[in-house]
Amino acid sequence: MIKDWPEHERPREKLLHQGANSLSDAELLAIFLRTGVKGCHVVDLARQLLQQFGSISAIFAADRFSFCQKQGLGLAKFVQLQACLEMSKRYLAEQLPEQTALTSSVATRNYLIAELRAEHNEFFAALLLDSQHQIIGFERLFSGTLDSATIYPRVVVELALKQQAAAVILCHNHPSGVAEPSVADQQITQRLIDALRLIEVKVLDHIIVAQHQSYSFAEHGKL
Known part of the structure; x- marks a missing residue:
């Protein structure tokens, strides 16, 4: 369980104390996923997904079917990810x-x-x-x-x-x-x-x- 990890190793606490750029791809994805699946905590799940897709960019680019069929993902997370991506685009446009x-x-x-x-x-x-x-x-x-x-x-x-x-x-x-x-x-x-x-x-x-x-x-x- 991640709650049993030292505080400085937990993704959310690490982000708060060291900044988002200190996190690995797996740790950032774990924060987005929030929870793991039975027998697999969220950071390990994130690592598995990165290995299956190949990269964070590939996860972002995945179509709904490819995204939703992976363990630990689903339609709700697909919608959430698309909303995050669109907010990022609009933020960059405003800059x-x-x-x-x-x-x-x-x-x-x-x-x-x-x-x-x-x-x-x-x-x-x-x-x-x-x-x-x-x-x-x-x-x-x-x-x-x-x-x-x-x-x-x-x-x-x-x-x-x-x-x-x-x-x-x-x-x-x-x-x-x-x-x-x-x-x-x-x-x-x-x-x-x-x-x-x-x-x-x-x-x-x-x-x-x-x-x-x-x-x-x-x-x-x-x-």
């Missing part, structure tokens, strides 16, 4: 700076990573900004296997005009986990820069999300 350029912003990257890292398919999206680089909105535009034939500049241009955007940050994810841009990624970026330039909308960056990693076209001088 985006409102008055400064966002090309190298850690907050922007964290927000885009939270939005796209768990997706199994590729998504192409745009973060729309006004003339002061305040955020207007975030829109997912295309999905599937993305190449120069499946990204339509006209759609991006129409969105920018509709939202009266003055600048955009383009983004898409690589489910493979490799953040480096392909030749097709570079071609798509240039086509969109050229198309948006015609309506005087500036592309500030194109960020590729690959799980917890990201790649910035602007920081690598590719814009």
Whole structure:
């Protein structure tokens, strides 16, 4: 029983005294689970789940059926986890700076990573900004296997005009986990820069999300 452990080893007490970043993945998951199952305390259950899924990210990305069929989980915990994930996304969105350029912003990257890292398919999206680089909105535009034939500049241009955007940050994810841009990624970026330039909308960056990693076209001088 965890209540019989020394206080400094119990996940909740450890978090309160040392901070959340001092906890292992299993200890964080144990706090979320709250209780174990018969013959298995909650920390061991958390370790088993991490081994079965492979990582915390994989648990977050699991569909309802895959999640609920595991011992110690279920529909209530699936709903609770989805609510926690959505709150995290909204928190990160609120942390985006409102008055400064966002090309190298850690907050922007964290927000885009939270939005796209768990997706199994590729998504192409745009973060729309006004003339002061305040955020207007975030829109997912295309999905599937993305190449120069499946990204339509006209759609991006129409969105920018509709939202009266003055600048955009383009983004898409690589489910493979490799953040480096392909030749097709570079071609798509240039086509969109050229198309948006015609309506005087500036592309500030194109960020590729690959799980917890990201790649910035602007920081690598590719814009």
